[in-house]
Amino acid sequence: MTKSLLKYFALLAGAAIFAYPFLWMLAGSIKPEMEIGNLSLWSSHASFHSYEQVLTKIPIIRSFFNSIIVSVSTTASVVLFGSMVGYALARLRFFGSKLLFALILFTMMIPFQITLIPQYILMVKLGLTDTYASLIAPTMMSAFSIVVFRQFFMSLPQALIDAARIDGCSEFRILFLLIWPLSRAVIITVAILTFMSSWNDVLWPLIVVRDRALMTMPQLVTIFVIGGEAESQLGLQLAAATLLALPVVIAYSFFQRYFIEGMAYTGIKG
Amino acid sequence: MSYKINFIKAIRHSEKNSYWFILPYVIFFLLFVAYPLVFSFILIFHRWNVVTPMEWVGLKNFKRMFSDPQFFKAMINTFVFLLIHIPLQIGVALGFSLLLYSKGAMRGFFRAVYFLPVIVSGVVVTILWQNLYSYDSGVLNSLLNVFGLPKVPWLIDPDIAMPSIAVMATWKNVGIYIVLFLVGLQNIPKEMYESASLDGAGKYSQFFKITLPMLNSTMVLIVVLSTIGGFSLFIEPYVLTGGGPMQSTMSGMLYIYNQAFYFGHMGYAAALGFVFALVILSVVLLQRKVVEADSV
Numbered sequence: 001m002t003k004s005l006l007k008y009f010a011l012l013a014g015a016a017i018f019a020y021p022f023l024w025m026l027a028g029s030i031k032p033e034m035e036i037g038n039l040s041l042w043s044s045h046a047s048f049h050s051y052e053q054v055l056t057k058i059p060i061i062r063s064f065f066n067s068i069i070v071s072v073s074t075t076a077s078v079v080l081f082g083s084m085v086g087y088a089l090a091r092l093r094f095f096g097s098k099l100l101f102a103l104i105l106f107t108m109m110i111p112f113q114i115t116l117i118p119q120y121i122l123m124v125k126l127g128l129t130d131t132y133a134s135l136i137a138p139t140m141m142s143a144f145s146i147v148v149f150r151q152f153f154m155s156l157p158q159a160l161i162d163a164a165r166i167d168g169c170s171e172f173r174i175l176f177l178l179i180w181p182l183s184r185a186v187i188i189t190v191a192i193l194t195f196m197s198s199w200n201d202v203l204w205p206l207i208v209v210r211d212r213a214l215m216t217m218p219q220l221v222t223i224f225v226i227g228g229e230a231e232s233q234l235g236l237q238l239a240a241a242t243l244l245a246l247p248v249v250i251a252y253s254f255f256q257r258y259f260i261e262g263m264a265y266t267g268i269k270g
Numbered sequence: 271m272s273y274k275i276n277f278i279k280a281i282r283h284s285e286k287n288s289y290w291f292i293l294p295y296v297i298f299f300l301l302f303v304a305y306p307l308v309f310s311f312i313l314i315f316h317r318w319n320v321v322t323p324m325e326w327v328g329l330k331n332f333k334r335m336f337s338d339p340q341f342f343k344a345m346i347n348t349f350v351f352l353l354i355h356i357p358l359q360i361g362v363a364l365g366f367s368l369l370l371y372s373k374g375a376m377r378g379f380f381r382a383v384y385f386l387p388v389i390v391s392g393v394v395v396t397i398l399w400q401n402l403y404s405y406d407s408g409v410l411n412s413l414l415n416v417f418g419l420p421k422v423p424w425l426i427d428p429d430i431a432m433p434s435i436a437v438m439a440t441w442k443n444v445g446i447y448i449v450l451f452l453v454g455l456q457n458i459p460k461e462m463y464e465s466a467s468l469d470g471a472g473k474y475s476q477f478f479k480i481t482l483p484m485l486n487s488t489m490v491l492i493v494v495l496s497t498i499g500g501f502s503l504f505i506e507p508y509v510l511t512g513g514g515p516m517q518s519t520m521s522g523m524l525y526i527y528n529q530a531f532y533f534g535h536m537g538y539a540a541a542l543g544f545v546f547a548l549v550i551l552s553v554v555l556l557q558r559k560v561v562e563a564d565s566v
Binding site: 004007008010011014015017018019021022024025028036038039081084085087088092093094097100103107109110111112113114115116117118119120121122124137138140141146170171172175196199200202203206207218221222225226234237238240241244245248249252256259260263264267 | 285287288289290291292294295296298299301302303305306307309310313320365366369370372374376379380381382383384385386387388389390391392393394397398399400401402407409412413416441445446449450453491495498501502504505508509512522523526527530531536539540543544546547550551
């Protein structure tokens, strides 16, 4: 009995350590500036003043839509092309497939530090800096998603595909109309992981976008906080951070299992 | 001649649509993987600021690197980070995963809460911790104050700043490792514990003789993933400290970023990235060897 009590005490302490800072952030974003320093999560003068200030000082709504455009395009592309290559590797016989798979595994091993600067220079040469294309193009496909799709497609029964082929279905129809509906869980997992990493990425946007109107949300919030525009007003920083966290937290509350299992899977396979 | 015919035959025998399926990726690979790799290898021998023409400098970038105290500082900072981050990560994750592993109510809830910092942007976490760590009005110092303890200059003291960032990174990432340990724990066959307790082994010797050795591959994974993460440390010092105080939190990635995009030294930055990538690969390989050898 005491042992189980101790266990729950430890688990609760852990929950407090991980959750309290977020609650404090949320509280701080609606507290008056004077009260943010204290530890309480309650204020009698709560208002949305900080949010109003953030909205007038920086184009955060615009940046929200920029982030949506970039993350949704990246996710759609990674799922579409990833499943296509994964299908070809798992189910089609063609010359060069072994080489292609080896290249994909090799790609997963390259530290990004080595390709970062050349990728930026490529964007400069193509005249794409300060465009949505520069934000989307380098992450349009991912070796990891190809490997995940390939793995899953290999587990499907061959009879299924043979039957569709005998009915005269093209390989494209087989993939999109037969296999996709069977792969919902894998597609959701890949989509969520891609969306999350695209939404949270800040290094690449900082490199290729200087125009405020095109900045993604994490980038704009970063510039806002370190660029002095927040004028060291804590409330504004916390409000901006809360707005930035909100979309992913909402997605997390709906698809929690996919987030956790997907990340664990990435860790194990990646 | 016959080689050429075989080649054509092989392509003919391939299923016809295959190449349409892989064509987009091949283009992507050439543009965003192959070209940058090749170009990186050219760039490291040049001086270039993107605007003026490239200038061949041979091995000068590397000579400069080995006499650049800031490069070594960034390397040392990264290792300081890893030295604190990895053991802390493993200890905390193992502790919570053992707590969560034994059956009990609300396991799912706790797991979900511990995972929350993982999914949130590093920018959010950094802004949050900037305020937790703030010297005058930060939550942590207020908490210390409640217990009558002196304030800690979390981000101001050069000796404490990097450890502070390592603690913050642990808080952000530990959720993944808790889940990885849980997977590892679930893969240990129950019979091993049963036969051990029949042989009279106590809880502690079971933990050290069965649980820990069986989690070895998970440990390797965590060490490798944390190392790769540590070498990519960027946004945390970028927002929190800008690399200071006294360069104590200048991470490798932040140094590369500054060289490239603040000073416009593309060649030098590419050379730094190249060396960092080699260091990452060799450290990861070394870790695998050491940790795997340990388990035998």
